[in-house]
Amino acid sequence: MRRMSTVRPLQGGQVAIYDALLFLMVVILVSVGMFLYSAKLTSEGAGFDGGTYTLLARDQLDATMGLKVNVTGLYVNVTGGPSPGPVLLEESGVLYRGPWTVDKVLHGCVELAKSAKEESAMRDLSGIGPRVDRLFGYTNFNTTHYAWAFELDGRVAFFFSDSSEVKGPDDLPPVRYGASADLTSETMPATLRYYLWLA
């Protein structure tokens, strides 16, 4: 007596249909993949890339560094050291050739801080921030937010942002673009940083 086979062999027609279904499945997978890819591209749309925003950040930094600061009547208070008392920034010994630009005022801050450190004196530079803040405020666009941070001797000497939610470097959004200018003078490290992020 012949034993009944439990697995029925495939007929030629069935094999062809399975082959066709397999082919159809591949077609569907490829098509869906392409649709998903193009949908992703379309949803992102065209726009400026990260390199362009970095370029804009650099522009804002350069534009601001060249602007003229009104230093008339700007005093720097000195406490301790050989000659304490208020000193006019213009007469503080950090004279530069040409106009007092943001770049030169900040360089002046660095020089004053350096000499204070050497003379064991304290120099109050807080009056300089508000003079420069107004110029920092020019870098305002409707579609972006910005922040400025001036780091002097390892700490943030002043910070300025157009966003009320960003009150210090720790509040900066993780996705941002930036540019910086190194203003270090010998033993006094200093950096001006500009941050830009999309609103």
Added chain:
Amino acid sequence: MRMPLRADRRAEVGAFEDLQTLVVIVVGITVLLGSTLFNWSVIDRVDQEQAVYDSAADVLRSIEAWDRIRAYDEIDALIPFFMIRQPELVVLVTTSQGRFEEQIRSDFHYNVTFDDVEISDAGEDRATGNYSKFQFGEPLPGTGVDTAVLRTHYTLVFLTRVGELKDTSIRHLCDTTVVVWA
């Protein structure tokens, strides 16, 4: 000699066993071709739009790479930051028309406006070299044309002379707008 396949039931590799299978294949290829063409057109459209944005950034880079408009200080030393020599813009819009477009090239149409923030249109006095705006490129397109707009700031450095001495202390903020369209 036929290779035995799948329990040797004369099945063959390939799917053209009958008309039904052939229809499946034809439909499959049609779907594949259709979706390829559709997706291709979508990606191509996005690429074309992106090219306009990229071109706007290229125009800005070209401006910043053009030494002729870079500012010098009072002893004719190049200022390390990119700033624009305002008198040179005056020359470009008055006596060297077309020079800007020869230098700043793009595959698309563009318009560049340097707007002196500190001189209003009403306060413009061209006789003394105080211009409110400097425009280069083609006139701006009307509404309905898709444009890529890029705005940034530069510092305009003026040049005055006091006897033999040069003075570059006058600085104005310049709102710069690059508009590019296909």
